[in-house]
Amino acid sequence: QVHVVESGGALVSAGGSLRLSCKVSGDHFNNYGLGWFRQAPGMEREFVARISWNGGTTYYADFVEGRFTFSRDNAGSIAWLQMNRLKPEDTAVYYCAADRSYSYDKGDSADVYRYWGQGTQVTVAS
Numbered sequence: 802q803v804h805v806v807e808s809g810g811a812l813v814s815a816g817g818s819l820r821l822s823c824k825v826s827g828d829h830f831n832n833y834g835l836g837w838f839r840q841a842p843g844m845e846r847e848f849v850a851r852i853s854w855n856g857g858t859t860y861y862a863d864f865v866e867g868r869f870t871f872s873r874d875n876a877g878s879i880a881w882l883q884m885n886r887l888k889p890e891d892t893a894v895y896y897c898a899a900d901r902s903y904s905y906d907k908g909d910s911a912d913v914y915r916y917w918g919q920g921t922q923v924t925v926a927s
Contacts (some may be wrong), residue, residue: 802827802828803825803826803828803899803901803915803916804825804826804827804910804916805823805824805825805897805898805899805916805917805918806823806825806826806897806918806919806921807821807822807823807895807896807897807918807919807920808821808921809821809920809921810894810895810921810923810924811866811922811923811924812885812924812925813923813924813925813926814925815887815888815889815925815926815927816886816887817887817897817925818883818885818886818887819884819887819923820881820882820883820884821837821880821881821882821884821895821897821921821923822879822880822881823835823837823879823880823882823897823918824878824879824880825878825899826853826878827872827915828901830873830875830878830879831835831855831875832854832857832901832903832912833838833854833878833899833900833901833902833916834851834852834853834854834899834900834902834903834904834908834913835851835852835871835873835897835898835899835900836848836849836850836852836897836898836899836900836908836913836914837850837851837871837882837896837897837898837907838895838896838911839891839892839893839894839895839896839923840893840894840896841890841892841893841894844893846896846911847862847907848862848910848911849861849862849865849869849895850862850869850871850884851871851907851908851909852871852873852880853874853903853904853905854873854902854903855875855911856872856906857873857905858899858909859906860909861881862909864890866884866899868884868885868887869882869883869884869885870882870883870885871883872912880897882895884923886910887923887925889925889926889927890925891923891925892923892924892925893923894915894920894921894922894923895920895921895922895923896918896919896920897917897918898911898913898914898916898918899914899915899916899917899918900913900914900915901915902918
């Protein structure tokens with residue numbers, strides 16, 4: 802059974818940085834494209850970023866504006882979302898999701914992903 806686990810969420814001041822981690826177990830890590838989504842209170846879940854199975858392609862939501870970097874280490878079966886210059890509006894629960902696919906498509910719809918983690922809370926204080 803495939804499991805997705807995120808970690809790294811925390812309380813940080815505006816302008817600060819966080820690095821979220823995502824691990825996938827139960828199958829070969831490099832079988833999966835990965836996505837990050839987030840959900841703020843009272844808001845719908847929204848796409849943040851995607852990385853292809855080999856790390857060769859990444860996509861970001863427009864609001865990222867160059868502040869986030871999605872990377873992965875297939876040998877170590879781990880991926881990271883480095884978030885810099887955080888803003889209060891980045892406050893949300895962040896979810897990692899896995900798509901068993903070798904696609905290089907943008908994958909910005911939640912419907913693309915079969916496996917989801919439980920989420921990790923990111924709070925950015927002004």
